[in-house]
Amino acid sequence: xxxSVMPTSSRADGPQPPAAISTAGLRKSYGDKTVLDxxxxxxxxxxxxxxxxxxxxxxxxxxxxxxxxxxxxxxxAQVAGHGLATDPQAVRAAIGVTGQFSAVDGLITGEENMLxxxxxxxxxxxxxxxxxxxxxxxFDLTEAAKKPASTYSGGMKRRLDIAMTLVGNPxxxxxxxxxxxxxxxxxxxxWQIIRELVTGGVTVFLTTQYLEEADELADRIAVLNHGKIAxxxxxxxxxxxxxxxxxxxxxxxxxxxxxxxxxxxxxxxxDDALTLQIPSDGSQRELRSILxxxxxxxxxxxxxxxxxxxxxDVFFALTSTDTTHTNQRKETVR
Amino acid sequence: xxSLTLAARxxxxxxxxxxxxxxxxxxxxxxxxxxxxxxxxxFVYIFGDTMSxxxxxxxxxxxxxxxxxxxxxxxxxxxxxxxxxxxxxxxxMTEGIIARFRTIAIHRGSVLVGHVIGSVLQxxxxxxxxxxxxxxxxxxxxxxxxxxxxxxxxxxxxFALALTWIAVGxxxxxxxxxxxxxxAMPLIFLPLISSTFVPIHAMPGWFQPIAEYQPxxxxxxxxxxxxxxxxxxxxxxxxxxxxxxxxxxxxFWSTSTFKRDPK
Numbered sequence: 001x002x003x004s005v006m007p008t009s010s011r012a013d014g015p016q017p018p019a020a021i022s023t024a025g026l027r028k029s030y031g032d033k034t035v036l037d038x039x040x041x042x043x044x045x046x047x048x049x050x051x052x053x054x055x056x057x058x059x060x061x062x063x064x065x066x067x068x069x070x071x072x073x074x075x076x077a078q079v080a081g082h083g084l085a086t087d088p089q090a091v092r093a094a095i096g097v098t099g100q101f102s103a104v105d106g107l108i109t110g111e112e113n114m115l116x117x118x119x120x121x122x123x124x125x126x127x128x129x130x131x132x133x134x135x136x137x138x139f140d141l142t143e144a145a146k147k148p149a150s151t152y153s154g155g156m157k158r159r160l161d162i163a164m165t166l167v168g169n170p171x172x173x174x175x176x177x178x179x180x181x182x183x184x185x186x187x188x189x190x191w192q193i194i195r196e197l198v199t200g201g202v203t204v205f206l207t208t209q210y211l212e213e214a215d216e217l218a219d220r221i222a223v224l225n226h227g228k229i230a231x232x233x234x235x236x237x238x239x240x241x242x243x244x245x246x247x248x249x250x251x252x253x254x255x256x257x258x259x260x261x262x263x264x265x266x267x268x269x270x271d272d273a274l275t276l277q278i279p280s281d282g283s284q285r286e287l288r289s290i291l292x293x294x295x296x297x298x299x300x301x302x303x304x305x306x307x308x309x310x311x312x313d314v315f316f317a318l319t320s321t322d323t324t325h326t327n328q329r330k331e332t333v334r
Numbered sequence: 335x336x337s338l339t340l341a342a343r344x345x346x347x348x349x350x351x352x353x354x355x356x357x358x359x360x361x362x363x364x365x366x367x368x369x370x371x372x373x374x375x376x377f378v379y380i381f382g383d384t385m386s387x388x389x390x391x392x393x394x395x396x397x398x399x400x401x402x403x404x405x406x407x408x409x410x411x412x413x414x415x416x417x418x419x420x421x422x423x424x425x426x427m428t429e430g431i432i433a434r435f436r437t438i439a440i441h442r443g444s445v446l447v448g449h450v451i452g453s454v455l456q457x458x459x460x461x462x463x464x465x466x467x468x469x470x471x472x473x474x475x476x477x478x479x480x481x482x483x484x485x486x487x488x489x490x491x492x493f494a495l496a497l498t499w500i501a502v503g504x505x506x507x508x509x510x511x512x513x514x515x516x517x518a519m520p521l522i523f524l525p526l527i528s529s530t531f532v533p534i535h536a537m538p539g540w541f542q543p544i545a546e547y548q549p550x551x552x553x554x555x556x557x558x559x560x561x562x563x564x565x566x567x568x569x570x571x572x573x574x575x576x577x578x579x580x581x582x583x584x585x586f587w588s589t590s591t592f593k594r595d596p597k
Contacts, residue, residue, distance in 0.1 A: 067437045070595040092439040103430035107355050119347040120440050122340070148358075164434070 020045040020172050020203035021066060025075035028061055035061045037227040038075065043205065043220070045171075048198055050218035051207045054319050057224045059207040060100055063176045066205065067097040080172055096170030100177045102157045103164070106150030110141050110160050113149055117167035135163040139193075155186035162193060172203045179213060191216060211315050223318045230318040238314045245308045246277045247290060249301035260299045276301075282308045341441035348448025355422070356456055363456055366418045369522065370411040370464050377403055377531060378471060388536050397472050404468040405557035406530025409550055411464045412457045412494045413521040416501035419453040420521075423505025424514035433596065446588055450498050457494035475561040486560040489573065493553050496577040497521055499584025506591040525550045549576040 019042050026039040035058045043049045053059050064070045066079055068088040077084040080094035097103075104113050114136060118128030136142050139159040144152060149160060158178065165173060175194070179187040194217055198204055208214055214221045215235045222232040231241055239245075250273070251257035257274040261267065267276040280286050287306065294301070356363055377385060378400055386399035394402075426432060426449070435445050465473075478486070501518055508514035527541075528550035534542050545551055552572035559566030 069433055069436055089439050092437055095437065097434065097437045099430055099433055101430045101433075103434035105351065105429070105431045107358060108351070112354065116347065116351055117438075119350075120344065120435070120438055122343065168438070 018045050019043060019078070020047075021049075021077075021079050021205060023066070023075060023077040026062070026065065026072050026077055027074035028058075028065060028070075028072050035227050036065075036072070039224075039227075039229060041222070041229075043203065045203050046198070046201050047219040048194070048204045048206060048217050050214035050221045051205070051224055052209070052211065052214050052221055052315065053207075053224035055209070057319070058227045059224055060176055062224070063097070063099070063174050063205070063207060067095055067174050068092055069097075093168075094170060095172045095174060096165035096168065097174045098158075098161050098165045098176065098178060100180065102161055104149045104152075104157055104160050107148065109146050110136065110149050110152070110156075111145040113160060113164055114145075114167065117164045121168040123167075131167060135166055139163045154181055155183065155189075158182060158186070158190070159193075162190075166197075170202070172205065173197060174205045176207050177209065178206065179208070179210065187213075223315065225319045231314070239308060240281065241314060241318075245280055245282045245306075247280045247287070248303075248305045248307060249276045249278070249294075249299075250274060250303040250305075251276075252302045256300065260297075260301070263297050263299060280306070282306050337441075341444060344441040344444035345447040345451070348444045349451045350448075352422075352448050352452030353455070356452065362418050362421070363415065363460065366414045367411065367460050367463060369414050370407045371467055373410070374403060374407050374464070374467060375471075385531065388532050400468065400471060400473050401476075401562055402558075403531065404465070404473045405561060406525060406528065406550070406554045407468070408461050408465060408490065409493060409553050409557065410522065410525035410530060411460050412490065412497055413525050413550075415457045415460045416453060416494070416497040416521050417515060417518040418456070419449065419498055419501040420505040420508065420514040420518035421511050423449055423502050424508040425511050427506060427596075428510065436596070442593070443589060446502055446592055449502055450495070453498045453501070454491065454494045457498065458491060461490055461494075476563045478561050478563070482560045486557055489553065489556055489560070489577075492574070492577045492581075493549075496549070496580035496584065499581050499588055501584075503584050503587035503591060506588055524548050525554075529554050549573075549580060552576060 021041060021043040023039055023041045026036055026041075027034075028036040039062060041049075051059050051062060061070075065072045066077060066084070068084060068091050071085070079091045082088075082090040082094070084091055104110075105116065108116070111132060114132035115128055118132055121128075123131060133142075136145050139162065141156065141160055141163065144156060149157065152160060162175075162178070178194070179190050182190060191213070194204055194206070204217075206214070206217065218235070220233065221235055221238055223230045223238070231238055233241070246268075249260065249267075251260065252274065254274060257271075257276075261269050261276060264276060264278065267278050269276060278290060280290065378396065382396040382399050386394045386396050386402075389402055390398060423446075432445065475483075501521060504517045505514045508517050527545055528548060529545060530550070534545050534551065537545055552569040553576065555564075555569040556566055556573040558564045559569070
């Protein structure tokens with residue numbers, strides 16, 4: 001497997017950019033169940049990092065540990081240059097957290113929630129009111145500001161949640177599944193919000209089950225499976241990691257299809273659609289050799305398309321339960 | 335700002351939040367007031383004639399029984415109010431907002447201190463309301479001095495503080511509001527088996543120690559002494575010892591429970 005993207009330790013060569021978040025060998029277990037089994041992360045300041053994983057992979061546990069909510073059983077972690085174990089208050093002063101479950105006070109109004117946050121961040125009264133009004137406006141909550149937060153819709157609660165997180169101007173923001181349960185429009189709004197945060201130089205640590213979301217937002221993505229980082233890299237690097245890319249040949253003439261299918265032993269057949277799939281990483285070199293080979297064999301397809309794997313393929317390949325890494329070239333994913 | 339100033343500031347922010355809750359949703363507090371008020375009316379107007387025969391060697395009448403009853407019911411009011419504390423702490427802990435508080439750089443204890451001060455204030459208001467009902471149906475102190483009134487007020491506040499810390503601990507260890515309400519039952523049950531309704535010596539012999547060796551009885555006897563001029567004796571010190579002991583126990587129980595990693 002390509003070593004440039006797999007282990008985080010291999011990036012030790014050369015000076016590393018200042019890390020907003022770094023962990024080494026982070027562990028956590030509940031009773032017999034190991035939830036995190038040695039997590040190494042290095043997240044540069046000002047970047048968006050997405051932690052991708054199936055339900056129960058340990059995503060929320062990592063967020064809870066890094067945001068000082070719970071303590072790790074082992075390993076080291078630094079957030080904003082402060083040790084999690086040694087100076088949690090300094091970490092708290094630098095971070096903002098929006099958890100998976102709404103962290104708003106439902107009994108009081110949206111505005112009162114905002115003012116509560118301003119008070120807890122020790123802002124002077126006047127500034128607190130200004131910041132609250134500004135954020136309510138920015139998140140389109142001004143109209144609902146005087147209503148109890150319990151009457152808000154899911155999307156409004158989530159927006160209020162993020163607005164509250166932003167009150168103290170945190171430099172590092174944790175978002176645990178920020179778009180779970182949101183409709184497509186609210187999801188896109190949330191993405192826009194996250195992009196704006198990054199433009200402001202904020203480091204965003206995001207967990208998600210949606211590959212599209214990670215692809216859309218993140219500079220780097222880590223896939224968490226069974227408490228371990230199964231792979232880490234940019235979306236492109238991850239996609240190159242696994243098979244799933246293929247060349248698709250479509251025929252209209254059944255006879256030509258049959259001939260080609262017999263000649264191309266390693267191709268996956270689809271007799272109804274008269275198409276053949278040849279595994280390929282989509283590189284120019286491989287494409288050329290396949291074309292040459294098709295010419296030599298005298299196979300003339302009516303249509304040739306190149307498919308690169310998407311993050312779905314990566315996700316399924318890396319988080320399948322039978323094998324940890326499906327990396328054999330011959331095996332077609334799913 | 336010093337850390338103490340910051341702690342006080344965070345606690346007062348939390349207190350404002352709790353008072354806002356209480357003001358917006360007064361039904362919980364008011365419901366809890368119903369028990370002591372109904373017991374007061376029931377025991378005075380329905381059972382009053384019979385009950386009064388049991389005190390002062392049968393020389394008492396209903397108005398004497400009101401005097402006898404009110405101090406105990408004031409303390410029972412505190413017990414009843416703190417059940418609400420246990421319920422609201424437990425409900426609060428299941429909300430995401432508490433997780434948020436834990437990840438902000440605020441004084442760690444401020445969440446609990448806010449609950450405690452808010453609850454003590456609610457207890458005092460409740461005591462005043464129940465006291466007002468008592469006065470309306472004829473309760474009068476027996477020439478209590480200003481100092482005795484102040485001492486009575488101090489005792490009620492200290493008692494409220496002690497029970498509140500215990501109730502906060504009960505709320506923290508309860509997984510939900512129903513469990514909190516059940517766990518806090520002793521706070522309303524103990525005054526029923528104290529000297530609230532009848533003197534200890536009028537109870538069966540085997541039961542007397544149960545009624546005597548619990549926090550309500552010495553506090554009730556002390557309050558009676560302060561307001562009605564009866565013999566306080568060792569009950570004053572006992573009451574204070576109970577209050578301080580329960581407050582310290584509740585404080586350490588609550589803060590250590592709150593400090594643990596949430597589930």
